[in-house]
Amino acid sequence: MTKIVEATAFLVDVEVETERTDAVQAFLKQETVFVELTTDDGNTGLGYSYTIGTGGSAVLAMLREHLLPRLPGRDAREIEYLWHDLFASTRATTVGAITSLALAAVDTALWDLRCSRAGEPLWRVAGGFRPQVPLYDTEGGWLHLSTDDLVTGALASQAAGWSGIKVKVGKPRIEQDVERLRAVRDAVGPGLDLMVDANQSMTRAEARRRAAAFEPISLAWFEEPLPADDVEGHVALARSTSIPVAVGESLYSMAHFRDYLARGAASIIQVDVARIGGITPWLKVAHLAETFNVDVCPHFLMELHVSLVAAVPNGRYVEHIPQLRALTHDELRIQNGHAIAPDTPGLGIAWNRDAMADRRTA
Secondary structure, three states, X not given: OOEEEEEEXXXXXXXXXXXXXXXXXXXXXXXXXXXXXXXXXXXXXXXXXEEOOXXXXXXXXXXXXXXXXXXXXXXXXXXXXXXXXXXXXXXXXXXXXXXXXXXXXXXXXXXXXXXXHHOOEHHHHOOXXXXXXEEEEOOOOOOOOOHHHHHHXXXXXXXXXXXXXXXXXXXXXXXXXXXXXXXXXXXXXXXXXXXXXXXXXXXXXXXXXXXXXXXXXXXXXXXOOOOOOOHHHHHHHHHHOOOOEEEOOOOOOHHHHHHHHHOOOOOEEOOOOOOOOOHHHHHHHHHHHHHOOOEEOOOOOHHHHHHHHHXXXXXXXXXXXXXXXHHEOXXXXXXXXXXXXXXXXXXXXXXXXXXXXXXXXX
């Protein structure tokens, strides 16, 4: 049998492993919301979602008060039905971040159950395109770091065989951004992908101005130059620059991605499995992007995204930002600049239950 008999949620706080800043915010801590589902055959699935400092208690309340009570007695194999039922039950708060983050915790738990029952790893059950994917680093590119620090980090990534690095932009003056990027490019040469991320900090005019200044540096993409709801602005920017425009980490519904893709407003899709509402909609966005011949390079959550990027043919990159090491028994496997998708049944994350209990806040 596969009927859900118990559904619980809890909140665990994880301090950031290093200082992380961008043009609009700092990463304060990871509020990690877990959902555990138990079925009548004794199997369990553990899923999760996150925030970067605020809102975790609101996600937890949504789960405990509205979503989880609908699950007991339901068949855990019917993932599509359950996702749509939960989504429909929260019409008053969709589309929105709190609901999507809560849905993701449930959906990833259901997928953990599905894969564990099948005795297969997530990357195979979700598609099985290839077992390893290229890796790029963000940890060495935060906005507060000096130019020398950026260069040191870039050279270390290059020496390790990684394919790319990302540098945050959005300094007060355009010359500051250009100086930092030029120093990195001169140090690593043309053989390393260099991405930049503005974290929605710019006006339309400023984004076009900086894109023009960045073009000679040969960038792999210009990420979140404008507010995520400014589709028109991204359309105009994409038409004005040869630099690929990347969006997605701040989009919370499949329809938002459809709008960006249909209008040519993005040529790199960065769908975040937690913010889109789970693995079920993540795969739909990835396949939608494939029909537009657009690559998927998801935001954050490398421990989970490695399996999803490995599952689909247009998965291009996994972003390296380690944040779960305090809660797991092992780390992301990296070999020759590639992240290796876990081959163990389920999500492939070896949770440390004792560490989770020590950091549990609700």
